[in-house]
Amino acid sequence: MAELFYDDDADLSIIQGRKVAVIGYGSQGHAHALSLRDSGVDVRVGLHEGSKSRAKAEEQGLRVTTPAEAAAEADVIMILVPDPIQGQVYEESIAPHLKDGDALFFGHGLNIRFGFIKPPAGVDVAMVAPKGPGHLVRRQYEEGRGVPCIAAVEQDATGNAFALALSYAKGIGGTRAGVIKTTFTEETETDLFGEQAVLCGGTAALVKAGFETLVEAGYQPEIAYFECLHELKLIVDLMYEGGLEKMRWSVSETAEWGDYVTGPRIITDQTKAEMKKILGEIQDGTFAKNWMEEYHGGLKKYNEYKTQDSEHLLETTGKELRKLMSWVDDEEL
Ligand code: NDP
Ligand code: MG
Ligand code: MG
Numbered sequence: 001m002a003e004l005f006y007d008d009d010a011d012l013s014i015i016q017g018r019k020v021a022v023i024g025y026g027s028q029g030h031a032h033a034l035s036l037r038d039s040g041v042d043v044r045v046g047l048h049e050g051s052k053s054r055a056k057a058e059e060q061g062l063r064v065t066t067p068a069e070a071a072a073e074a075d076v077i078m079i080l081v082p083d084p085i086q087g088q089v090y091e092e093s094i095a096p097h098l099k100d101g102d103a104l105f106f107g108h109g110l111n112i113r114f115g116f117i118k119p120p121a122g123v124d125v126a127m128v129a130p131k132g133p134g135h136l137v138r139r140q141y142e143e144g145r146g147v148p149c150i151a152a153v154e155q156d157a158t159g160n161a162f163a164l165a166l167s168y169a170k171g172i173g174g175t176r177a178g179v180i181k182t183t184f185t186e187e188t189e190t191d192l193f194g195e196q197a198v199l200c201g202g203t204a205a206l207v208k209a210g211f212e213t214l215v216e217a218g219y220q221p222e223i224a225y226f227e228c229l230h231e232l233k234l235i236v237d238l239m240y241e242g243g244l245e246k247m248r249w250s251v252s253e254t255a256e257w258g259d260y261v262t263g264p265r266i267i268t269d270q271t272k273a274e275m276k277k278i279l280g281e282i283q284d285g286t287f288a289k290n291w292m293e294e295y296h297g298g299l300k301k302y303n304e305y306k307t308q309d310s311e312h313l314l315e316t317t318g319k320e321l322r323k324l325m326s327w328v329d330d331e332e333l
Pocket of ligand 2: 195
């Protein structure tokens with residue numbers, strides 16, 4: 001069973017006694033920097049020249065410097081820039097300023113797990129990753145609550161890295177909800193697998209295939225959209241609140257029966273065998289290597305896939321239908 005840590009297990013004074021640099025001020029960065037500051041921690045934000053987030057950070061009362069200055073001043077450096085550019089930011093702005101006893105923190109383990117960042121031996125390497133988007137992390141903190149976090153130590157140079165990670169998690173409200181101990185390997189591999197096989201990849205492919213099946217059989221795209229995409233939210237909300245059991249309690253007995261007999265015909269032993277293969281490619285680094293090559297090669301295939309899907313009948317139908325739903329906030333992306 002997972003090891004859980006709460007407020008009483010964490011000593012806020014540890015992080016209050018350090019100088020923290022939060023590099024990046026996006027979804028996670030803003031939540032960490034603001035909540036640490038409100039927890040009495042000495043925080044500066046490191047942002048690149050011309051950063052769009054700079055004005056916001058300054059407006060919110062934070063001191064902004066370059067990533068290199070922030071790393072030089074601080075002894076705890078939390079890297080919250082997009083994963084594919086962390087390696088470059090680390091090499092250029094952080095590595096030259098690392099001293100023995102400093103701590104390098106992450107919100108996701110990819111760059112450490114696959115060796116794109118190799119910190120020196122004298123530095124603590126830890127992760128504090130809230131299990132929710134940054135805006136929820138910040139809002140919960142302000143309301144006196146917190147979003148559960150996971151925490152891990154990859155390198156414990158000082159012998160105090162986990163206590164420091166728990167203290168940091170307390171500073172952003174994580175220990176109010178509960179912090180689960182994990183490892184960089186477990187966090188990275190399960191995060192990548194979840195988003196590829198189930199949350200993003202699996203779900204998008206399921207929705208598209210269902211929609212196409214109905215449209216190809218002659219049903220109207222608008223009706224197919226409602227059945228295969230729109231109503232998914234209702235189902236997911238029920239699962240989120242009470243697992244499969246609450247979803248099945250809420251839907252009709254007919255839907256529940258269909259769930260039992262048809263679900264296993266869609267997700268078959270063959271699908272699960274493919275999932276195992278996908279997990280293998282994550283574990284052996286093939287996925288990370290290919291993704292970094294695609295990213296640094298100018299995102300050619302990525303943009304092709306993106307355009308293809310934006311022109312899919314599912315998407316063009318949805319765009320029109322959502323105009324009928326005043327409560328749905330379909331902002332221009
Ligand atoms: P975002 O894309 O929301 O924000 C990235 C930030 O980094 C922006 O402020 C951006 O500035 C800034 N930035 C970009 N380039 C540089 C640079 N060269 N130097 C300094 N700052 C730079 O990132 P996320 O918050 O989504 O992700 C950060 C980390 O947190 C990742 O490791 C991610 O895996 C992890 N994470 C994210 C979660 C989420 O909910 N989003 C959940 C848990 C973990 P600008 O505004 O100018 O672009
Ligand atoms: Mg992820
Ligand atoms: Mg129905």
